[in-house]
Amino acid sequence: MSQIGRLAILSPGQGTAILPDWADASGMKDVCNNIQLALPDGPDVQKLLMTPAEQRLVSALNAHILLSAVVGCTSNQLRPHLNQS
């Protein structure tokens, strides 16, 4: 990659199968802890993330939790480099 012009960041919808690999991503533990604050009664964000996609309960809430974990982790790592305001 030699250059980036005008960049757009997109995030997908609910049908996305979030890979359990994300549980091991750098900084993910902190991200899960932060999201868990909004879920005092569970489910456990990190456990949900580690569960293989086909074994997760399909629900709107689970889909939202999983996507926020991945996007939260990704934004934490990319934003310092993205020169954004």
Next chain:
Amino acid sequence: MTISGHSVGLPASLAFSNFYSDGVQGLGRVMVQRGSLLTEAQSREPGEMYAVLWKGRDGFTSLRDWVKTTHQEIWVACFNLETDQEAQVVLTVRQGIDIEKVLKDRFTSNIKRVIKLPIALGAHSPLVESAVRKFESFLNDMLLHGSLQSLNQGGTIFVSDHTHQEQIDPVASYDAAVIIKELTSLNEPVRFQRMIMYLVNNLGVTDIWEIGSDILTKMIREMGFNVNLRSINKPLELDNAVRDLANLGMVNRETRVGSPILELGVNEARTILEAVANFDETQINDLSSFNGVGGYTHEQIRDAILVYFSHLFDTHENAENGNKMVKNDTERDLTLEFSFDPYVSGVFVTRLRSSSSNRLLIANVMSLDEGEEWRSGVDDTRDGVRISLEVDHVNTLEDFKHLFRYARWTCANMLTWDSDGIILPEELSNRERR
């Protein structure tokens, strides 16, 4: 930068902006609330969602017209993709309808595939209407308490994936109230292809990165837009993206001068410089909004200076080697110069000297580095004004006002380079725009 998404991807993408005041915590609160409300809606009005691949091209007309006749049983939730060969839509149906059979009976020659999506929801339809007001109220309460905020004007912009009428552009905004309205359009259809068209054709987007999957990038590829696509679908791909950006940052720092990253045209650059030159710095009343005064971010101003100086340099025969230009009046010399500084890689310096004694009267230094904060300084030996804006250095609001006045001074002189005379900082307010 532009941020957007598909359905729930909209609130998720805002993590790449300053929208959530407390970062991931705020993102988590909003996403959990949205997910909970939609789960609740599903228990009241159960729905299912199906991707439908449609052979041939008819502008989605046949399906769209047909669902209107189904008496609130079936809705087009997402107008995703249409090529010369086929279209892809997502239908929301009330739970219990055998939609595959219904479609194949009705549109025998057009239905290529019907795929049940792993979504426990009837999104983008009246089935989720009960969630709309509650979610709106939740977000407005967060806004009221400062947990959500508008995006920095001129910086990262949010683009919705809804269009409230078919033929108009999607909403693009920095404004938190507008963004909240879009986030709560849970019962409105998504028009994904139209949103991508807007990004590319109206905002000039050249690179699209998808976070968490490769579904959207695959669809965009099929649309045939000339954009660079990247999906970050697993941690390794995130590591690669971070590494690439870091490497790119190093390249940018080394080649900063003459390498603006925003690809502004000369006219755009002139517009930005005019906005800065004409902005009354006494209106600055909040340090946190300094990066955006005059309607432009420091990044835009920096790049406008780079572009406009390059334009001046290229169009003037008396430009000197070393990226320097000099202008004289009867008493003074004004120099515009790019130079390198060991601490901030590239700086743009405006100097005013006495012609007779060569004494430095004013030096205004503006960093061309990529940091989010201005790093600059001014030394006006005539008035004893000496301000340095640096990392770890506490500045007052008055410092910022002074610095902006000298930034105005630089811009004003660049814009009037071909006119007689040199503008002084104290003359700015009374000077007519060029």
